[in-house]
Amino acid sequence: MPYSSTRQLPDSIRHVLPAHAQTIYEKAFNSAWDQYQDKDDWRGDDSREKVAHKVAWAAVKKDYQKGDDNKWHRKH
Template structure:
């Protein structure tokens, strides 16, 4: 299901990502969810795509996600 607000994201996302990375995750997830409407693994694919989108702008250092660059 698409997420309207960052507060609606799974706990595993909200607990680890800074607010801007959560925005990226939410927007990428929602877009992928629409694009994969006919895919039986729609939600799984959307989560993978959302994490990939976050990794374009953020990297994990230790236990924190920080902006790249």
């Protein structure tokens, strides 16, 4: 279930992340989706989709952090 655009991302992601972070999320999710086709590559009992979401969030957190205002901001 890769995403063909950021418009397809879940509302819970689109409504909290800035546009650039959404792009990072989409690309990381799609890459992880392709990479973790084989269940032997997954950690624990998580589904392929859950693994891909975890990877995507990790990618976003490399460049963005949640501020005191509870919004995501690019790291300096």
